[in-house]
Structures are given as structure tokens and as C-alpha cells.
Amino acid sequence: MSLSRRDFLKLSGGTAVAGVIGASVSPNAAAADEEKEIRIKGAKVTNTICPYCSVGCGILVYTKDGKVVNAEGDPEHPTNEGTLCSKGASLYQIINNPLRLTKPKYRASGAREWKEVEWDWTLDEIAKKIKDTREKTFKVNSKSKVKEKQPDGKEVEVEKEFVVNRTDGIAHVGSAALDNEECYMLQKLLRSWGLVYIEHQARI
Numbered sequence: 360m361s362l363s364r365r366d367f368l369k370l371s372g373g374t375a376v377a378g379v380i381g382a383s384v385s386p387n388a389a390a391a392d393e394e395k396e397i398r399i400k401g402a403k404v405t406n407t408i409c410p411y412c413s414v415g416c417g418i419l420v421y422t423k424d425g426k427v428v429n430a431e432g433d434p435e436h437p438t439n440e441g442t443l444c445s446k447g448a449s450l451y452q453i454i455n456n457p458l459r460l461t462k463p464k465y466r467a468s469g470a471r472e473w474k475e476v477e478w479d480w481t482l483d484e485i486a487k488k489i490k491d492t493r494e495k496t497f498k499v500n501s502k503s504k505v506k507e508k509q510p511d512g513k514e515v516e517v518e519k520e521f522v523v524n525r526t527d528g529i530a531h532v533g534s535a536a537l538d539n540e541e542c543y544m545l546q547k548l549l550r551s552w553g554l555v556y557i558e559h560q561a562r563i
């Protein structure tokens with residue numbers, strides 16, 4: 360499409376007017392801003408990182424009397440410069456949510472109902488199951504087929520035994536909500552148990 364100088368000036372003038380109209384603040388937005396100012400007045404501000412994905416946006420969390428009253432993008436964070444996607448913007452609802460689970464739920468094998476249980480009992484059960492499963496499934500050696508060159512130069516497939524020190528009986532999933540240091544510690548722990556199936560929910 361070819362544009363004359365006159366067309367170009369008309370178009371850019373129209374765009375500028377549309378920009379001015381779009382930039383005017385609606386009464387609803389002004390009221391929301393005012394309501395937020397009142398809500399965060401006198402609140403303590405804490406810097407944190409969004410737990411949802413590896414972009415790692417910076418978030419300011421406002422608390423009053425130990426309760427979260429607001430969360431918003433940190434304008435000084437180099438990754439997001441104050442912006443947040445819809446998931447990050449809803450972070451406030453993680454804590455202010457009547458549906459939030461604060462205790463583990465357990466459904467015994469064959470049972471139909473989930474019941475609330477204590478953290479201590481849950482952690483003991485998980486530890487027992489990991490130990491039992493690891494002991495039952497741990498392999499020191501495993502056989503694999505590999506290609507081997509023969510004296511005549513030909514390659515043939517042979518079965519060989521390798522030291523593997525692993526368990527195929529346990530897998531681990533998570534977590535996009537962990538930071539570098541937590542991931543490092545988790546990898547050390549899981550590899551020390553001999554796990555090889557280690558996944559991350561952001562890839563699922």
C-alpha cells in the first residue's frame with residue numbers, strides 16, 4: 360500500500376488523538392487507585408520473587424498487622440520493571456483465599472475420602488515410603504547393549520554390565536516455584552538417593 364504525505368499526516372494525527380483519548384483516566388481506574396492507596400497506607404513492604412515460573416519477576420508485598428493487603432510488580436526489578444502477568448498479579452490470592460489448603464490431605468489406599476492429617480505424620484510417612492521403595496528397587500549394576508569394535512574393524516552389539524547405583528522405583532516432580540539454591544539442594548538430595556526420573560512441572 361502506498362501512502363501520500365497527506366495520508367501519512369492524516370493517519371498520524373488520528374493516531375495521536377486516539378492515544379490522547381486512550382490515555383485519559385477513567386473514573387473507575389481513579390477510584391481503584393485511591394482505594395489501593397488507602398489499603399497500603401502504613402503497610403510494611405517486602406520484596407519477593409514470583410513463585411510461579413522461571414521468569415522470576417520481582418514483587419512488592421504489602422503487609423499490615425501480619426496480613427497481606429496488596430502485592431504488585433516491583434518497578435525497580437530488572438526483569439519485569441513493575442509489570443506482572445495475570446498469574447503473578449493474582450499472587451495476593453494465594454494467601455487471602457478461603458480455599459487455600461494449610462494442612463496435608465491423605466487418602467489411604469482403597470479409601471474414598473480424603474482426610475486432613477498433621478505435617479509430622481505426613482513427613483514420617485513419606486520418609487518411610489522413600490526408604491522402603493529405595494531398598495526394594497535400588498540397583499548397583501545394570502546391563503546395557505553397546506556397540507564394540509572387533510579386531511577386524513567391524514562393530515558388533517554386545518551386552519555389558521555397568522555400575523549405575525540408581526533406583527527406578529521413585530520419581531520426583533517439581534518445582535518451578537523453587538529458586539536456584541533450592542533446586543541445587545534438591546538435586547543433591549535426589550541424586551544421593553539414586554533417582555534418575557527427576558522432572559519439572561513447567562515442562563509438563
Ligand code: SF4
Pocket residue numbers: 409410411412413414415416439443444445446447448
Ligand atoms: S509474574 Fe508471570 S511471568 Fe513473572 S514470574 Fe510470575 S508467572 Fe512468571
